[in-house]
Amino acid sequence: MSNYSIKDLEQLSGIKAHTLRIWEQRYNIISPKRTDTNIRTYDDRDLKLVLNISLLKDHGYKISEISKLSIEEMYREVIKISDRQLNYPDQIHALTISMIDLDEERFEKIVSTNILQFGFEDTMIHIIYPFLSRIGTLWVTGSVGPAQEHFITNLIRQKIIVAIDGQVSKQRPNGKKYMLYLPEGELHEISLLFANYIIRARYNKVIYLGQSLPFSELVFAYNVHRPDYIFTALTSVPSNHEVQPYVNKLIKAFPDSYLLLTGYQVVGQDIELPDNATVINQIEDLIQIAGS
Template sequence: MSNYSIKDLEQLSGIKAHTLRIWEQRYNLLKPKRTETNIRFYDDEDLKLILNVALLNDNGFKISKIAKMNFEDMKTEVLKLTDRSFAYDDQIHSLIIAMVELDEDRFEKIISTNILKIGFEMSMLNIIYPFLSKIGVLWQTGSIHPGQEHFISNLVRQKLIVAIDGQLYTGGGKKFLLFLPEGELHEISLLFSCYLLKSSGHKVIYLGQNTPREDLNSVYSVHKPDYLVTVITTSPSGPQVQDYLDYLSKKFQESEILVSGYQIIGQDLEIPANVHVMHYLKDIKEYLLSLTHVA
């Protein structure tokens, strides 16, 4: 079970902390617990409740009516809404609820239905990746326990691998080498980059997680890619990130290097000339469109 602050609930539900406190006092919606040092916190049940409340409220239910519902009635109404609504925020809320409940069937249904309705790429860009970004900060701070992270990551990873396998290379395009640094295991963004590149007709050499420098060097020497792509979420970190970027820039001077991730974006780094920071996955898509079109 995870513990959440009221700011965590705000981050995940989209309801301001001030509003949550008013609802708590006026309608007795939430019952926060307290640590031994008297700090308020909320648990998974509180999070599920407030996510359901947020979804219903966003779809026209008055808070006074919602407060009178029991949890099962509330859940029934939410399921009806998410089955017929394709608003991105509603789908993201539903994914968060499925994550907290570790409900694989529900998570699978939400993703598969959206892929059928709007396509894989649009589902990733507008639902799955915003969902991952929404809870990403909580992973970093430990508010979400590792079991929930593994549950989500593995399900999304499976979808990405199936989508990537469906993209066949027919020749032409640029050559991209994709990898994660040593110690880096967060692969979702790199896998989606692989999908975007392959679906755009480019050649991809995929090394994946935890790539030692000597392995990267040996593969590079064989394939001589036009571009290297990496994502740094946890490793390296701190001052080691600048050292790693400088190493990549000097070692692979003949290639352009696309980098992204929590340790890159918004950090005080000196970006070498052949290194380009991708702030969002849409940046990669736009970057691809700037290259020579491949039929």
């Protein structure tokens, strides 16, 4: 069972910490544990409770009404809402609960229904990616347990691999060659896999080198293929103070390719880049580049 701070709950539910404190004091609806230094901590049950309250509240229930419901009654109301068409934020809440409960059946129902209605790419962009973004920081800091992380990422990974396998293997006349990899020690592969799908779907060629690749092997593959673009995601490695030197190393080693960088360690950071490198802040940036 994971432990969450009030800021973690705020990030996952979208409900401000100030509001959560008011609910605790006025309605006694949440009962956090406290550390020896009187800091609030929450467990998986608290997070599910807050997510369900948020869902009910977004569908017109008043907090004064919700506070009078038992856990079982609240759950029945949530099921009623879930049986109707949910909007994107609701789907993200539902995915978060499926992660907490390690509930593969619920995950499959949410994702499969949306893929049938909107297609794989839109489901990834509007539901899966915002979900991953919402919990990404918690993975890095360890607020989400390894079992939960491995469970949900492996399910998402399987979906992306199936979608990639379904791509027609052809390259348009002006298509480019992309080399995709993760640095040595980097194991968060979801963004790399989806980039693989996005680039292939626009009929470009992909050389996929996968996770935790030593730099010497990247140089070897580069010399074989001479790609137009090199794409990588820096999520947990290298460490903060090593990111700029690592980027500098890439720039020096591959001056004839265009570098595409994304991940927690570079997005929103003050990374100095030359003209042949850019940070992919959101998936739409990669879609535009891959389609041009």
